[in-house]
Amino acid sequence: xxxxxxxxxxxxxxxxxxxxxxxxxxxxxxxxxxxxxxxxxxxxxxxxxxxxxxxxxxxxxxxxxxxxxxxxxxxxxxxxxxxxxxxxxxxxxxxxxxxxxxxxxxxxxxxxxxxxxxxxxxxxxxxxxxxxxxxxxxxxxxxxxxxxxxxxxxxxxxxxxxxxxxxxxxxxxxxxxxxxxxxxxxxxxxxxxxxxxxxxxxxxxxxxxxxxxxxxxxxxxxxxxxxxxxxxxxxxxxxxxxxxxxxxxxxxxxxxxxxxxxxxxxxxxxxxxxxxxxxxxxxxxxxxxxxxxxxxxxxxxxxxxxxxxxxxxxxxxxxxxxxxxxxxxxxxxxxxxxxxxxxxxxxxxxxxxxxxxxxx
Numbered sequence: 001x002x003x004x005x006x007x008x009x010x011x012x013x014x015x016x017x018x019x020x021x022x023x024x025x026x027x028x029x030x031x032x033x034x035x036x037x038x039x040x041x042x043x044x045x046x047x048x049x050x051x052x053x054x055x056x057x058x059x060x061x062x063x064x065x066x067x068x069x070x071x072x073x074x075x076x077x078x079x080x081x082x083x084x085x086x087x088x089x090x091x092x093x094x095x096x097x098x099x100x101x102x103x104x105x106x107x108x109x110x111x112x113x114x115x116x117x118x119x120x121x122x123x124x125x126x127x128x129x130x131x132x133x134x135x136x137x138x139x140x141x142x143x144x145x146x147x148x149x150x151x152x153x154x155x156x157x158x159x160x161x162x163x164x165x166x167x168x169x170x171x172x173x174x175x176x177x178x179x180x181x182x183x184x185x186x187x188x189x190x191x192x193x194x195x196x197x198x199x200x201x202x203x204x205x206x207x208x209x210x211x212x213x214x215x216x217x218x219x220x221x222x223x224x225x226x227x228x229x230x231x232x233x234x235x236x237x238x239x240x241x242x243x244x245x246x247x248x249x250x251x252x253x254x255x256x257x258x259x260x261x262x263x264x265x266x267x268x269x270x271x272x273x274x275x276x277x278x279x280x281x282x283x284x285x286x287x288x289x290x291x292x293x294x295x296x297x298x299x300x301x302x303x304x305x306x307x308x309x310x311x312x313x314x315x316x317x318x319x320x321x322x323x324x325x326x327x328x329x330x331x332x333x334x335x336x337x338x339x340x341x342x343x344x345x346x347x348x349x350x351x352x353x354x355x356x357x358x359x360x
Contacts, residue, residue: 011066013195023047069116077172084205091139095128111157136334150176169354213296248344250315277350289314
């Protein structure tokens with residue numbers, strides 16, 4: 001595989017060249033400043049620290065000092081950007097999706113999820129896992145002034161092809177849990193959310209309580225039309241013409257919709273387990289959501305996607321399985337029971353060639 005001349009740092013989302021990629025000694029901060037490591041060729045695979053004499057394979061971006069995932073230069077992977085207004089459930093979505101990948105979904109796909117650094121591991125536990133799975137409580141709202149660090153994971157799975165050949169597929173999942181207020185204007189997006197420009201795919205979360213025609217009661221932070229406004233800003237931010245990267249638009253809190261849907265609605269059923277992409281099921285869910293948007297007189301949301309996206313799909317998911325209590329404690333006995341939270345990722349894995357196509 002030919003080496004790239006430039007890469008995108010998954011921490012600062014800047015385009016970086018070979019000269020901006022440096023080795024860092026694993027022995028500590030004192031060795032990290034050693035000039036011998038900085039002058040070493042990052043494509044060589046390793047470097048020897050001139051201070052302590054140890055060999056290191058750790059690479060970092062010299063622009064932001066963020067550590068690059070193992071093997072990132074050979075297999076850069078894909079960057080997935082996440083957008084959504086206040087109350088759309090971005091923090092909960094991140095926490096539950098990563099947990100599913102570490103446990104149920106990871107085993108189902110025979111995939112390994114690896115945090116690229118200790119910060120990602122510690123931040124995930126402190127910000128998400130501790131609240132959702134130990135405290136059985138919702139994730140605290142992301143503060144508007146909290147820029148935060150992105151969670152950077154490498155999702156890797158091996159596909160077996162014809163004649164026994166194997167091919168490793170790698171997806172770099174970069175989740176930056178930004179406050180919903182950052183999507184309130186185009187100017188704020190351009191100044192604070194530059195990672196969208198580097199994204200290989202975008203997931204936009206939509207709170208059904210923001211949709212004026214949806215048969216659900218609006219929450220305290222829900223404002224009719226706001227999710228549609230965020231989608232319009234995201235599409236505008238991605239370019240003036242057709243958006244070429246895959247765009248997944250997911251209605252969160254689908255459990256609020258279930259009582260208002262017929263028993264045979266595709267939104268009730270669960271995805272068939274397995275490391276395959278079910279094209280028939282995906283088409284049925286997408287068509288059902290298009291029909292619901294028309295019924296709720298939210299035609300503009302889908303019309304914008306049709307006009308400005310070359311590749312998009314509609315999803316409906318429930319990250320918790322039921323609405324939390326007013327004090328933030330989880331329902332269902334404090335157990336997280338997600339419904340189809342992995343669907344957008346499964347579609348993206350399929351688009352990136354990491355899943356086989358399957359049918360019911």
